[in-house]
Amino acid sequence: AAFSVRQNRFDELPDPQTAAPDLPELPDLQTPAPVASSTEATEKSEKVTSGLLKKCEKCFQGIKCVPQFQCPAHVRMESHEKPQICDLPAGKFGYCCQTGQNHTGPRLEFSAKERRSRFPTILSPAVLDEARRNFEHLLHGVAQIPVRRGFPDFAHGLVFHSTAKDDFHNFAISNSAIEQVMTTQLFGKKEQVPLDDFITNNVPIKFTETPLAQHCQSNAICRNVRSAYRNLDGTCNNPLPQRSLWGAAGQPMERLLPPAYEDGVWTPRAHSSDGTPLLGARKISRTLLSDVDRPHPMYNLLVMQFGQVLAHDISQTSSVRLEDGNLVQCCSPQGKAALSPQQSHFACMPIHVEPDDEFFAAFGVRCLNFVRLSLVPSPDCQLSYGKQMSKVTHFVDASPVYGSSDEASRSLRAFRGGRLRMLNDFGRDLLPLTSDKKACPSEEAGKSCFHSGDGRTNQIISLITLQILLAREHNRVADALNQLNPSASDEWLFQEARRIVIAEMQHITYNEFLPIIIGPQQMKRFRLVPLHQGYAHDYNVNVNPAITNEFSGAAYRMGHSSVDGKFQIRQQHGHIDEVVNIPDVMFNPSRMRKREFYDDMLRTLYSQPMQQVDSSISQGLSRFLFRGDNPFGLDLAAINIQRGRDQGLRSYNDYLELMGAPKLQSFQQFPSEIGQKLSRVYRSPDDIDLWVGGLLEKAVEGGVVGGTFAEIIADQFARFKQGDRYYYEYDNAVNPGAFNPQQLQLRKVTMARLLCDNSDRLTLQAVPLAAFIRSDHPGNQMIDCDDASLPAVNFEAWRI
Numbered sequence: 001a002a003f004s005v006r007q008n009r010f011d012e013l014p015d016p017q018t019a020a021p022d023l024p025e026l027p028d029l030q031t032p033a034p035v036a037s038s039t040e041a042t043e044k045s046e047k048v049t050s051g052l053l054k055k056c057e058k059c060f061q062g063i064k065c066v067p068q069f070q071c072p073a074h075v076r077m078e079s080h081e082k083p084q085i086c087d088l089p090a091g092k093f094g095y096c097c098q099t100g101q102n103h104t105g106p107r108l109e110f111s112a113k114e115r116r117s118r119f120p121t122i123l124s125p126a127v128l129d130e131a132r133r134n135f136e137h138l139l140h141g142v143a144q145i146p147v148r149r150g151f152p153d154f155a156h157g158l159v160f161h162s163t164a165k166d167d168f169h170n171f172a173i174s175n176s177a178i179e180q181v182m183t184t185q186l187f188g189k190k191e192q193v194p195l196d197d198f199i200t201n202n203v204p205i206k207f208t209e210t211p212l213a214q215h216c217q218s219n220a221i222c223r224n225v226r227s228a229y230r231n232l233d234g235t236c237n238n239p240l241p242q243r244s245l246w247g248a249a250g251q252p253m254e255r256l257l258p259p260a261y262e263d264g265v266w267t268p269r270a271h272s273s274d275g276t277p278l279l280g281a282r283k284i285s286r287t288l289l290s291d292v293d294r295p296h297p298m299y300n301l302l303v304m305q306f307g308q309v310l311a312h313d314i315s316q317t318s319s320v321r322l323e324d325g326n327l328v329q330c331c332s333p334q335g336k337a338a339l340s341p342q343q344s345h346f347a348c349m350p351i352h353v354e355p356d357d358e359f360f361a362a363f364g365v366r367c368l369n370f371v372r373l374s375l376v377p378s379p380d381c382q383l384s385y386g387k388q389m390s391k392v393t394h395f396v397d398a399s400p401v402y403g404s405s406d407e408a409s410r411s412l413r414a415f416r417g418g419r420l421r422m423l424n425d426f427g428r429d430l431l432p433l434t435s436d437k438k439a440c441p442s443e444e445a446g447k448s449c450f451h452s453g454d455g456r457t458n459q460i461i462s463l464i465t466l467q468i469l470l471a472r473e474h475n476r477v478a479d480a481l482n483q484l485n486p487s488a489s490d491e492w493l494f495q496e497a498r499r500i501v502i503a504e505m506q507h508i509t510y511n512e513f514l515p516i517i518i519g520p521q522q523m524k525r526f527r528l529v530p531l532h533q534g535y536a537h538d539y540n541v542n543v544n545p546a547i548t549n550e551f552s553g554a555a556y557r558m559g560h561s562s563v564d565g566k567f568q569i570r571q572q573h574g575h576i577d578e579v580v581n582i583p584d585v586m587f588n589p590s591r592m593r594k595r596e597f598y599d600d601m602l603r604t605l606y607s608q609p610m611q612q613v614d615s616s617i618s619q620g621l622s623r624f625l626f627r628g629d630n631p632f633g634l635d636l637a638a639i640n641i642q643r644g645r646d647q648g649l650r651s652y653n654d655y656l657e658l659m660g661a662p663k664l665q666s667f668q669q670f671p672s673e674i675g676q677k678l679s680r681v682y683r684s685p686d687d688i689d690l691w692v693g694g695l696l697e698k699a700v701e702g703g704v705v706g707g708t709f710a711e712i713i714a715d716q717f718a719r720f721k722q723g724d725r726y727y728y729e730y731d732n733a734v735n736p737g738a739f740n741p742q743q744l745q746l747r748k749v750t751m752a753r754l755l756c757d758n759s760d761r762l763t764l765q766a767v768p769l770a771a772f773i774r775s776d777h778p779g780n781q782m783i784d785c786d787d788a789s790l791p792a793v794n795f796e797a798w799r800i
């Protein structure tokens with residue numbers, strides 16, 4: 001087989017306890033595991049010696065030393081061909097890696113000739129015809145049952161909404177991609193193509209010259225690759241013409257490991273490693289991910305809320321739709337049962353609820369709606385597995401503020417003084433109201449829903465708060481630039497203010513936010529720490545900045561565990577004025593019109609602790625998500641697990657191997673209570689879903705997530721840095737919109753400054769100096785917004 005992560009190649013590594021200190025460590029689980037019961041794994045590892053532990057050497061010219069995680073092909077190599085090891089910052093070792101970005105690329109040793117002898121190299125018209133007929137039948141042969149307004153699954157669908165026009169466009173592209181996938185499935189079945197050949201892109205047959213080539217992508221035409229401003233849709237960031245779409249809106253996501261599709265193409269993982277059916281996502285959620293109140297001792301809810309804004313900046317998938325653009329329904333009314341196979345849409349993957357469910361049983365609910373993500377055609381037009389995409393620009397570029405297309409950005413601009421349009425609500429600037437009836441779940445509420453660069457803004461009121469804050473920051477900067485340059489054009493003011501706000505967003509992300517999530521070691525090892533002065537030189541034209549499926553489908557959803565089910569809205573002197581349950585402020589923005597609410601919400605965010613990232617998920621998300629006026633909502637934990645399977649994520653153990661840690665061999669390696677629960681829902685440690693396994697790990701030192709999520713997240717932010725030519729720390733040799741040394745003083749910006757500069761100063765007069773740290777944490781302190789020791793960016797450097 002070309003690919004076999006199932007074999008544990010890392011049992012060749014010596015026991016981390018007894019070997020050199022810089023070896024990969026066992027995943028640290030939330031409470032110390034009873035190591036005493038000497039497991040099979042320990043015995044094995046004591047016996048073997050490693051070919052890996054040669055002394056660290058320098059990599060050959062042109063080859064980079066990267067963390068093992070960024071050298072995914074290593075899991076597919078025999079030990080004698082493993083890459084050479086080398087030194088990384090933070091006293092860790094890495095690999096001299098040559099694999100480039102194509103993690104699921106074909107193995108080199110198969111020559112094209114050898115491959116060709118196995119199956120035909122062209123698609124026969126008969127296969128194309130049959131697949132076409134099958135697909136037509138799937139599209140039109142079943143009842144088109146839409147989701148009804150006012151129900152939780154309607155709001156869930158809105159999370160994938162951008163504009164009606166976009167949804168329509170995606171529908172056509174996704175259909176073409178799904179027809180490609182179905183043709184591939186049929187071809188695979190007829191020619192008995194080995195599963196491994198699909199998942200490693202080893203089937204060198206193209207759709208070119210068939211009708212299915214119609215939507216295969218061409219490259220973007222970049223009129224000016226030296227433009228000082230990044231394109232709104234993210235195109236033309238990479239200067240090479242054949243890479244002009246890297247990181248752009250609508251582009252496919254990357255993968256760290258080949259997909260776990262049962263047919264190698266698009267059929268979700270549904271079986272355990274021993275062949276028995278996997279248990280359902282809801283069963284796993286209610287067994288393992290209960291709601292326990294564990295406030296974080298150090299970090300506040302602003303970490304959670306900034307985290308979500310950032311999530312929306314870098315990822316938005318899209319779900320399969322009905323032909324008329326409506327959402328697909330997979331359950332009978334009131335979730336009484338899953339629709340029969342004859343009635344079901346092909347993208348249905350409903351979540352099964354058992355009759356003994358502690359919560360949903362009381363409402364007679366046996367089915368939660370779940371629709372698979374839509375696909376995009378293979379960029380190279382090759383027969384391959386299904387590829388999910390992100391609708392927003394993959395880069396950290398404040399796309400929630402400006403939109404991910406020229407059209408979206410035009411709808412947001414005032415075209416005066418470089419400003420964004422705002423709603424003046426009795427002297428306070430709020431976001432403009434939306435006219436898009438699909439942006440809010442009920443038509444009535446739609447009247448007061450807000451419009452921004454991201455379709456998910458109204459999802460929760462604390463998210464609206466930060467969206468307002470960022471839009472105000474843009475206008476504040478535009479006004480300051482206008483003061484300095486009264487004759488500057490609207491376009492110049494807009495683009496300069498946008499360039500500054502993006503840099504602020506990037507600086508706060510890498511300087512303040514990310515270290516909290518992944519800890520200082522990972523920051524150093526992946527070279528993510530911003531410089532104090534001067535320019536960074538990490539740009540790498542070979543790095544694809546695309547979001548990975550593992551990041552969006554699992555690792556970064558760690559944020560869901562940091563959500564608290566309640567907001568404690570404070571008045572003066574710490575007195576709690578109102579307790580708001582989060583489901584009551586999902587897609588319900590009316591409170592924002594109360595005069596003091598915006599300031600109060602910001603104060604809540606910086607003073608209320610976030611929840612620890614662990615296996616506890618608030619019932620506000622796992623029972624009442626998007627409940628609206630209904631007695632029950634959806635289960636986001638179950639949705640996350642199901643989504644991982646939809647996206648073809650491999651099991652947790654495979655990602656342990658990728659980071660160079662030994663795979664788990666037994667549930668006994670977990671703390672006993674967790675191990676027992678795991679054994680009730682999984683047959684073997686090889687079956688654990690990535691999101692679940694990641695949440696069970698103990699946090700890395702100085703971070704909030706465990707080792708596996710830390711690696712996936714660090715890798716992603718390394719891509720956003722190395723693969724973004726416009727990254728704020730790059731000089732003119734790389735970045736045509738580079739800041740000059742005086743302008744780079746914008747590194748002074750902090751989250752605390754943004755809070756002060758964009759509050760209403762009604763109830764918010766002071767902020768914690770380290771804004772993401774609880775104000776009651778020793779060492780942090782409240783600072784008055786007018787205190788000169790709270791650094792501010794001076795815009796003099798923009799006088800022209």
Ligand code: HEM
Pocket residue numbers: 156159304305306307308311315316317318459460551552553556557558559560562563582621636639640643
């Ligand atoms: C009140 C807070 C939140 C709610 C109600 C919420 C809800 C949701 C929902 C409904 C989805 C779509 C799930 C699916 O169908 O697959 C989603 C996706 C996601 N969420 Fe959250 N979320 C919240 C906070 C956060 C936070 C704090 C983070 C990270 C720090 C986060 C990260 C993500 C990511 C990465 C995705 C995948 C986005 C995509 O690629 O489409 N969320 N969230």
Ligand SMILES: [Ca+2]
Pocket residue numbers: 313314392393394395396397398399400
């Ligand atoms: Ca973006």
